[in-house]
Amino acid sequence: EAGVAQSPRYKIIEKRQSVAFWCNPISGHATLYWYQQILGQGPKLLIQFQNNGVVDDSQLPKDRFSAERLKGVDSTLKIQPAKLEDSAVYLCASSLEPGFTDTQYFGPGTRLTVL
Amino acid sequence: TQLLEQSPQFLSIQEGENLTVYCNSSSVFSSLQWYRQEPGEGPVLLVTVVTGGEVKKLKRLTFQFGDARKDSSLHITAAQPGDTGLYLCAGDFGNEKLTFGTGTRLTIIP
Numbered sequence: 001e002a003g004v005a006q007s008p009r010y011k012i013i014e015k016r017q018s019v020a021f022w023c024n025p026i027s028g029h030a031t032l033y034w035y036q037q038i039l040g041q042g043p044k045l046l047i048q049f050q051n052n053g054v055v056d057d058s059q060l061p062k063d064r065f066s067a068e069r070l071k072g073v074d075s076t077l078k079i080q081p082a083k084l085e086d087s088a089v090y091l092c093a094s095s096l097e098p099g100f101t102d103t104q105y106f107g108p109g110t111r112l113t114v115l
Numbered sequence: 116t117q118l119l120e121q122s123p124q125f126l127s128i129q130e131g132e133n134l135t136v137y138c139n140s141s142s143v144f145s146s147l148q149w150y151r152q153e154p155g156e157g158p159v160l161l162v163t164v165v166t167g168g169e170v171k172k173l174k175r176l177t178f179q180f181g182d183a184r185k186d187s188s189l190h191i192t193a194a195q196p197g198d199t200g201l202y203l204c205a206g207d208f209g210n211e212k213l214t215f216g217t218g219t220r221l222t223i224i225p
Binding site (some may be wrong): 042048103105108109 | 119155156211213
């Protein structure tokens with residue numbers, strides 16, 4: 001079974017530029033998550049989708065970050081404009097259903113460097 | 116804000132030695148998970164513990180959930196180079212969301 005796919009794997013941009021990340025979850029997984037992992041820290045949830053609806057975006061900096069999952073499958077996360085402090089690994093994860101006991105499968109992440 | 120603190124932050128030991136890493140919180144967990152993350156990869160779930168005092172074993176790894184449900188430990192017996200990685204605990208504080216700890220970066224020296 002194919003895992004969670006993410007692209008690009010690496011991205012370097014200058015501050016105030018825009019960037020977008022793409023995620024393809026495991027087939028059949030209704031729940032999709034985006035996490036931000038700053039170097040030396042654990043992942044922090046940015047947004048959770050159930051099919052194509054947002055379940056939780058309370059920690060998403062909405063002035064610059066946006067995310068969508070239009071057809072309930074793939075998802076994109078965008079940052080516009082980027083700041084230095086956005087340098088991090090952006091992880092996408094998916095699970096069959098929401099809930100702590102349903103295993104989340106993580107993709108390899110996109111490493112973003114903002115100069 | 117619920118915080119999970121992990122200790123030690125870094126650990127480097129020789130192959131064959133035993134080790135224990137810890138995860139602590141000031142708040143009670145509903146349940147807790149342990150993950151291992153290798154460089155360039157996402158975290159991979161190792162175990163979920165849900166009952167206070169619970170002990171689970173996965174080959175050379177032993178996971179314990181504290182009686183008060185505020186702490187957990189991971190013990191590795193006879194560490195191998197393949198155990199190298201970032202070990203993360205993640206707790207559910209009753210909202211069914213993963214709150215990750217700061218991680219313990221483990222290096223096993225052959």
